[in-house]
Amino acid sequence: MENKEMNEVRELEATEKVSKNFIEMIIDKDLEEGKVKSIVTRFPPEPNGYLHIGHAKSILLNYGLAKKYGGKFNLRFDDTNPTKEKTEFVDSIIEDVKWVGGDFEDRLFFASDYFDQMYEAAVKLIKKGKAFVCELTAEEIREYRGTLTEPGKNSPYRDRSIEENLKLFEEMKEGIYPDGSKVLRAKIDMASPNINMRDPVIYRVARIHHHNTGDKWCIYPMYDFAHPIEDAIEGITHSICTLEFEDHRPLYDWVVKELEYEQPPKQIEFAKLYLTNVITGKRYIKRLVEEGIVDGWDDPRLVSISALRRRGFTPEAIQMFMELCGVSKSQSSVDYAMLEYCIREDLKLKRPRIMAVLDPVKLVITNYPEDQVEYLEAPNNQENPAMGTRTVPFGRELYIEREDFMACPPKKYFRLFPGNEVRLMNAYFVKCDSYIIDENGRVTEVHCTYDPETKGGNSNDGRKVKGTIHWVAAKTALKVETRLYENIVDEAKGVYNEDGSLNLNPNSITVLKECYVEPSIAGAQAPDSFQFLRQGFFCLDMKDSTPEKPVFNRIVSLKSSYKPQ
Ligand code: ATP
Numbered sequence: 238m239e240n241k242e243m244n245e246v247r248e249l250e251a252t253e254k255v256s257k258n259f260i261e262m263i264i265d266k267d268l269e270e271g272k273v274k275s276i277v278t279r280f281p282p283e284p285n286g287y288l289h290i291g292h293a294k295s296i297l298l299n300y301g302l303a304k305k306y307g308g309k310f311n312l313r314f315d316d317t318n319p320t321k322e323k324t325e326f327v328d329s330i331i332e333d334v335k336w337v338g339g340d341f342e343d344r345l346f347f348a349s350d351y352f353d354q355m356y357e358a359a360v361k362l363i364k365k366g367k368a369f370v371c372e373l374t375a376e377e378i379r380e381y382r383g384t385l386t387e388p389g390k391n392s393p394y395r396d397r398s399i400e401e402n403l404k405l406f407e408e409m410k411e412g413i414y415p416d417g418s419k420v421l422r423a424k425i426d427m428a429s430p431n432i433n434m435r436d437p438v439i440y441r442v443a444r445i446h447h448h449n450t451g452d453k454w455c456i457y458p459m460y461d462f463a464h465p466i467e468d469a470i471e472g473i474t475h476s477i478c479t480l481e482f483e484d485h486r487p488l489y490d491w492v493v494k495e496l497e498y499e500q501p502p503k504q505i506e507f508a509k510l511y512l513t514n515v516i517t518g519k520r521y522i523k524r525l526v527e528e529g530i531v532d533g534w535d536d537p538r539l540v541s542i543s544a545l546r547r548r549g550f551t552p553e554a555i556q557m558f559m560e561l562c563g564v565s566k567s568q569s570s571v572d573y574a575m576l577e578y579c580i581r582e583d584l585k586l587k588r589p590r591i592m593a594v595l596d597p598v599k600l601v602i603t604n605y606p607e608d609q610v611e612y613l614e615a616p617n618n619q620e621n622p623a624m625g626t627r628t629v630p631f632g633r634e635l636y637i638e639r640e641d642f643m644a645c646p647p648k649k650y651f652r653l654f655p656g657n658e659v660r661l662m663n664a665y666f667v668k669c670d671s672y673i674i675d676e677n678g679r680v681t682e683v684h685c686t687y688d689p690e691t692k693g694g695n696s697n698d699g700r701k702v703k704g705t706i707h708w709v710a711a712k713t714a715l716k717v718e719t720r721l722y723e724n725i726v727d728e729a730k731g732v733y734n735e736d737g738s739l740n741l742n743p744n745s746i747t748v749l750k751e752c753y754v755e756p757s758i759a760g761a762q763a764p765d766s767f768q769f770l771r772q773g774f775f776c777l778d779m780k781d782s783t784p785e786k787p788v789f790n791r792i793v794s795l796k797s798s799y800k801p802q
């Protein structure tokens with residue numbers, strides 16, 4: 238290889254190393270040392286709500302690692318706590334995981350399918366003298382646990398014989414004892430500085446119907462015991478979770494060690510994704526939904542995955558966003574503007590750019606023949622010529638944006654005003670001669686003359702205009718509704734009040750009932766999206782849009798407050 242080429246390869250390698258996140262470095266090391274042969278990761282949602290953008294981070298991180306290392310990625314429902322779970326959420330989660338790009342193929346699992354193995358695992362611990370049945374009340378267990386500064390006290394039931402523990406635990410399973418009367422606890426260390434290690438409860442008696450196992454069980458495992466077992470059963474090599482589980486890792490390791498798994502999974506924690514001034518907490522979203530402040534979990538102002546999809550975000554934009562966010566151990570908050578940047582970048586070259594008037598006022602071209610309709614050629618995407626062209630009907634009466642005309646303009650206003658000439662995008666130069674107002678002084682019509690020599694938007698005589706405005710021919714326009722969104726939170730005040738209530742933005746949604754769009758969108762269906770020239774990106778609403786009455790959501794405006802580094 239030439240020297241220059243070698244150097245390039247080295248440079249590439251160097252940048253590649255730098256761009257690896259800390260989890261990839263751990264995996265590299267585990268592979269190098271032969272601790273693992275191939276990678277298996279999982280996304281383990283509890284089916285107790287809809288997924289949001291934070292979960293998307295976890296999905297894409299786990300899926301991305303499996304893909305990068307040629308490994309496997311599981312979707313596993315962590316459905317061991319039947320009180321909070323609903324089947325409804327299982328379906329929505331499956332749809333959302335797939336949509337966001339977490340391709341789990343046929344690797345779909347339910348933790349509740351492992352209840353038998355978990356029971357056996359508990360029996361194994363008892364037999365090893367590592368677990369005991371305790372009859373302290375929940376309150377007493379709390380008292381005995383100690384505090385951060387004081388060690389705990391041993392339970393008086395801690396030294397029962399193995400035989401007695403086995404018998405009692407089996408009786409717990411048989412339903413002999415009332416709910417809450419007995420628990421199985423791991424026997425670890427009541428003096429551990431880590432409170433999670435002070436003989437944690439691993440099984441409880443609770444007669445709760447389970448969506449998968451019905452009434453088969455009246456004892457259920459606790460999360461900290463169940464999760465490592467689920468991981469081990471599935472052969473997960475790297476069990477990636479968020480930072481709040483860092484203090485639980487010693488217990489995770491204890492469980493997999495005492496159960497003597499040949500390939501014990503390894504827990505790795507990363508920082509949750511937070512968006513500044515954005516509500517992600519299930520509790521709060523639930524309240525907004527229940528109080529009717531938003532239109533369900535998929536209200537386009539929310540950041541649940543279903544809401545982002547309905548708003549018009551794409552999986553590609555969300556993937557790009559996660560790449561930009563990176564993975565780290567330190568907690569931080571990301572600006573929503575960065576997500577907006579990603580959707581703009583994704584749609585910029587992909588989606589047709591069309592003309593739509595959101596706040597219409599009529600423009601009449603007085604020297605244009607009354608019944609004439611002309612079809613003008615317009616590029617579908619100025620930045621992407623490969624998208625070709627289309628024809629746009631033009632006529633004597635058009636709609637233009639109300640703000641593109643001013644009777645008495647300030648300086649530096651280059652759009653329409655009496656005496657001024659502008660370019661109608663893809664069409665002709667028009668000059669404003671007069672305008673009509675109603676009794677309230679509101680402009681109802683703008684009258685112009687056009688110059689037939691300027692077809693296509695350029696003059697033959699070198700005459701220049703400073704303003705270009707968009708328009709839609711009145712006769713052929715499609716009337717649509719558009720919905721403009723702002724943050725549901727009042728950003729100036731911050732998300733939460735001191736009493737825990739939310740600061741809502743009263744202008745988070747603006748509904749415009751009378752907008753006009755060029756007819757080229759006829760036949761489009763949700764979630765098709767378009768750039769409305771000069772306005773932003775808009776997507777047909779999957780819930781409310783019909784062919785007769787199209788409804789568009791503004792995904793994002795064209796202006797950006799975010800600059801990538
Ligand atoms: P809850 O604990 O209230 O049920 P949760 O958001 O933790 O809420 P889970 O279903 O337990 O819900 O989450 C599934 C996975 O998604 C977990 O591994 C969790 O760590 C991860 N996750 C949750 N929120 C975020 C976030 N904001 N950023 C990154 N990952 C997250």
Ligand code: MG
Nearest residue numbers: 281282283315
């Ligand atoms: Mg959770």
